[in-house]
Amino acid sequence: MDEVIHLPPHLRMRLCHALDAGLLTVPYSVSGLQSVLGIREGAEEVVSELGRLETSGVSGKGVAELIRAVERATNRMPKPDVVWSGPEVKGLHARDTRRVYEQLLGSAKRSVWVSSYAFFDGPRAFDVLARRMDDTPGLSVMLLLNIQRKRGDITKSAALVRKFADRFWATDWPGSSRPTVFYDPRALDEDGPGGVLHAKAVVADEETLFVTSANLTEAALDRNIEVGLLMRDHALAATLSRHFQGLIDCGLLHPLPFT
Numbered sequence: 229m230d231e232v233i234h235l236p237p238h239l240r241m242r243l244c245h246a247l248d249a250g251l252l253t254v255p256y257s258v259s260g261l262q263s264v265l266g267i268r269e270g271a272e273e274v275v276s277e278l279g280r281l282e283t284s285g286v287s288g289k290g291v292a293e294l295i296r297a298v299e300r301a302t303n304r305m306p307k308p309d310v311v312w313s314g315p316e317v318k319g320l321h322a323r324d325t326r327r328v329y330e331q332l333l334g335s336a337k338r339s340v341w342v343s344s345y346a347f348f349d350g351p352r353a354f355d356v357l358a359r360r361m362d363d364t365p366g367l368s369v370m371l372l373l374n375i376q377r378k379r380g381d382i383t384k385s386a387a388l389v390r391k392f393a394d395r396f397w398a399t400d401w402p403g404s405s406r407p408t409v410f411y412d413p414r415a416l417d418e419d420g421p422g423g424v425l426h427a428k429a430v431v432a433d434e435e436t437l438f439v440t441s442a443n444l445t446e447a448a449l450d451r452n453i454e455v456g457l458l459m460r461d462h463a464l465a466a467t468l469s470r471h472f473q474g475l476i477d478c479g480l481l482h483p484l485p486f487t
Contacts, residue, residue, distance in 0.1 A: 229281070231273040232291070233298055239265050243274075244295050247288035254282055306461040313442050313454035325442050326449040328458055332432045333357040336367060341431040341469050343372035345424065347444035350400025354444075358403025369407035372472060372481065374425040377416050385416040393485045409484035410476055425481070428456075429468060437465040 235243065246252040246264040256278045261271045281291055313325040333340060334356045347353045361367050375392045377383075383391075389411070396409070414422035430438040440456025442448035459465070475481045 229277065229291075229294060229298075231270070231277040232295060235265075235270075235274065237299070239267065240295050240299070244292040247292040250288075253288060255279075256282070306459060309458040311438070311440060311456045311458050313449055313452055315453070323458060325440060325454055325456065328438055328456075329430065329444075329449065330356045332430050332436060332438060334360050336360060336432040337364065338366075338433045339368040339370075339431075339469070340433075341370045341372070341429070341472055342444075343425065343427040343429045343472070344444040345374045345426045345428060347373070347400075349446065350396065351402040352446070354400065355402055357407075358401065358405070361405040361407065362403050367405075370472070371407045371409045372425055372427070373409060373411055373484075374415055375411045376424075377418075377421070382418065385413065385418070388416055389482075390485065393487075396484065397486065406486065410481040411484055412480070413482050431465050431469045431472075434466045434469055435462050436460050437468055439468075 232240065232243065242265055243252070252260055252264050256275045258271045258275050261275050261278075262268060265271070278288075278291065282288075286294070309323050311323040311325050311328050316322075333342070340357065340360075342357065357369065361369055375389060377385075377388060381388075392411075397406070401407075412423060412425040415424040428440050428443055430436075432438075437459045438456060439459075440454060442452070442454035442456060448454050472481075476483075
């Protein structure tokens with residue numbers, strides 16, 4: 229029923245009414261469908277599909293019931309919000325990346341996963357999350373961050389991790405409660421990165437998932453053109469958080485030292 233289902237919702241409902249009321253009957257015709265739906269393009273494909281369904285034993289009323297069943301199932305499915313950073317486009321509504329980040333991090337009750345390839349100005353980048361941790365005893369916070377080896381730097385990996393950890397806990401993390409932080413050790417391979425932690429995502433309470441191109445930087449949150457999807461779906465959110473946990477359990481992500 230692809231051609232029928234791909235009709236705009238108001239046309240699908242008009243088609244249902246026409247089939248139920250007998251305004252559109254066998255043999256289905258292009259002119260009849262155009263008259264009922266008021267369309268020109270795509271009518272031949274829809275008529276062909278209705279004919280195939282009739283040949284398979286699905287009556288017009290049966291097609292109408294199938295369309296309504298699809299509508300009911302679709303309406304129950306979570307609908308994602310598109311989230312943007314950057315210049316606003318007049319006349320177009322869009323969720324704002326910084327607001328979505330702050331709403332998710334500032335309202336979590338049980339758990340938060342945050343993955344970001346880069347962050348700048350740690351006290352500002354992590355301010356909302358740190359305050360939420362301090363105000364919400366028992367909130368589990370897992371940060372997945374990339375530790376970058378600069379080109380030509382031959383410092384041992386352990387020393388780079390220690391330097392990152394010392395700076396992170398001393399200057400970047402603004403709260404009294406501490407999250408658990410993990411990094412991808414492959415990014416520190418001395419012969420060049422074997423891989424980096426490049427994912428940008430938030431999972432809050434295993435109920436809400438935000439996947440975005442934006443890092444935790446002022447430019448990405450406010451100025452760059454970045455796009456992401458916000459989804460309120462327990463199964464999808466849990467799938468991502470469990471994948472992250474699986475990477476940790478398998479030893480592919482390493483914990484950042486606390487001191």
